[in-house]
Amino acid sequence: MAEAKNELLYKVEEAEEEAAAVEVWKYIFGFSNIAAVKCAIELGIADSIQNHQGPNPITLSELASNLKCSPTSLHRIMRFLVHFRIFKEQPTTGDTIGYVQTPLSRRLLTGEENSMASFILFENSPVILSVWHGLSASVRADGNPPFEAAHGQDLWKFAAENPGHSKLFDESMACSARMAVPAIIEGCSETFHGLKTLVDVGGGNGTALHMLIKAYPWIHGINFDLPHVVSEATERDGLSHTGGDMFHSVPKADAAFLMRVLHDWNDEECIQILKNCKEAIPKDIGKVIIVEAVIGEDRNDKLEYVRLMLDIVMMTHTSSGKERTSKEWEFVLREAGFSRHIIKPIRAVQFIIEAFP
Numbered sequence: 001m002a003e004a005k006n007e008l009l010y011k012v013e014e015a016e017e018e019a020a021a022v023e024v025w026k027y028i029f030g031f032s033n034i035a036a037v038k039c040a041i042e043l044g045i046a047d048s049i050q051n052h053q054g055p056n057p058i059t060l061s062e063l064a065s066n067l068k069c070s071p072t073s074l075h076r077i078m079r080f081l082v083h084f085r086i087f088k089e090q091p092t093t094g095d096t097i098g099y100v101q102t103p104l105s106r107r108l109l110t111g112e113e114n115s116m117a118s119f120i121l122f123e124n125s126p127v128i129l130s131v132w133h134g135l136s137a138s139v140r141a142d143g144n145p146p147f148e149a150a151h152g153q154d155l156w157k158f159a160a161e162n163p164g165h166s167k168l169f170d171e172s173m174a175c176s177a178r179m180a181v182p183a184i185i186e187g188c189s190e191t192f193h194g195l196k197t198l199v200d201v202g203g204g205n206g207t208a209l210h211m212l213i214k215a216y217p218w219i220h221g222i223n224f225d226l227p228h229v230v231s232e233a234t235e236r237d238g239l240s241h242t243g244g245d246m247f248h249s250v251p252k253a254d255a256a257f258l259m260r261v262l263h264d265w266n267d268e269e270c271i272q273i274l275k276n277c278k279e280a281i282p283k284d285i286g287k288v289i290i291v292e293a294v295i296g297e298d299r300n301d302k303l304e305y306v307r308l309m310l311d312i313v314m315m316t317h318t319s320s321g322k323e324r325t326s327k328e329w330e331f332v333l334r335e336a337g338f339s340r341h342i343i344k345p346i347r348a349v350q351f352i353i354e355a356f357p
C-alpha cells in the first residue's frame with residue numbers, strides 16, 4: 001500500500017518536473033509573443049490581410065510587397081504568429097499558402113470597433129515597459145513607485161507634459177471602453193433609467209460616455225477630466241466636456257460615473273474622490289456608478305486572471321492604485337459616506353458597483 005502510494009507520488013512529481021521544464025521557457029522568452037504582436041500592428045499586417053481583395057487569401061509575397069518588408073523576415077514573423085494562432089494559413093488555388101484573419105487578429109486592426117491595437121501599443125511602449133524594472137524595489141518598499149522611479153514624475157503629470165503619450169493613453173482607454181460599455185448596457189441597462197444628467201468623472205476622451213448617451217439618448221452627458229485631456233477630446237452630440245480636478249470638485253449631475261478611475265488611487269484618495277462625487281449628486285435620487293474589477297468575487301471566472309494582472313499593472317503604472325476585493329470596496333464606500341451599495345457582475349473584467357448616498 002505504502003509502496004503504491006510512493007510510486008504514485010513519484011509519478012506526479014515527475015509529471016510536474018516535465019511540465020515545469022516546458023513552462024519555464026514562457027518566462028524566459030515570453031516577451032517575444034508580445035513583441036511579435038506589436039510588430040504585426042506596427043507593420044499593419046492585419047490591416048493588409050483585411051484590405052486584400054480577390055478569391056484567394058493573401059500570399060507571403062503579396063503581403064511583403066504591400067508592407068514593403070523583406071519576405072524572408074516577414075515569413076519568420078508570420079510562422080511565429082500562425083503557430084500562436086494569431087493568424088491562420090489557408091491554401092490558395094495557386095498551390096501556395098495564404099494568410100487569413102482570426103478573431104484575435106481582428107483585434108489588431110486599426111480603426112475597427114473591437115480593435116485593441118492602441119492598448120497593446122500603449123502597454124508596450126518604451127515609456128511603460130521601462131517602469132516594470134522598478135517592481136521589486138517598490139514591493140520591498142525601498143524604492144519610489146515604479147513609474148516615478150523611471151520617469152521622475154507620476155503618470156498624470158508625465159501625460160500632461162507629453163502630448164503624444166497622453167493621446168496614446170486616451171486611445172488605449174477608448175479601446176477597452178468600446179469592449180466594456182456594451183457589457184454594461186447589456187448587463188445593467190436599468191441602472192441608467194430615470195437619469196437626466198450623467199457626469200463621467202475621469203472620462204478620458206469621452207468614448208464611454210458617448211456610447212452610453214447613444215444607448216440612453218434622454219441623458220445629457222458631462223465628460224469631466226483633466227484640462228489637457230478634455231482639450232483634445234472630440235466634440236460630440238449630447239455631451240459637453242469640462243476640465244477640472246476631481247480632488248477639488250465634480251460637476252453636478254443626477255449620477256456620477258467612474259470607470260477605471262478609483263483603481264488608480266489609494267483608499268484615502270478614493271474616499272476623497274467619492275466624497276466629491278457624493279456632493280455632486282442629489283441626496284434623494286442620486287447615485288454613483290462605479291465600473292471596476294472586484295478581486296476574488298468569482299475565482300473561476302475566465303477573466304479573473306486579467307483582474308490579477310491589472311492589480312500588478314496598477315502597482316507599476318500608478319503611485320498607489322490597486323484592484324479591490326468586495327470588502328475593500330465596502331470600506332471605501334462606507335468611509336465616503338454612502339449608505340448602501342450593490343455589486344453586479346457583467347460580461348467584462350469589471351463589475352458595476354452602484355452606490356447610494
Ligand SMILES: C[S@@+](CC[C@H](N)C(=O)[O-])C[C@H]1O[C@@H](n2cnc3c(N)ncnc32)[C@H](O)[C@@H]1O
Pocket residue numbers: 156173174176177201202203204205208224225226229244245246247258259260261264
Ligand atoms: C484609467 S483612465 C480611465 C478613463 C476612462 N474612465 C475609461 O475607463 O476609459 C483614468 C482617467 O482619470 C483621469 N484623471 C486623473 N487624475 C484626474 C483628476 N485629478 N481629475 C480628473 N480626472 C483625472 C485621467 O486623465 C484618465 O483619463
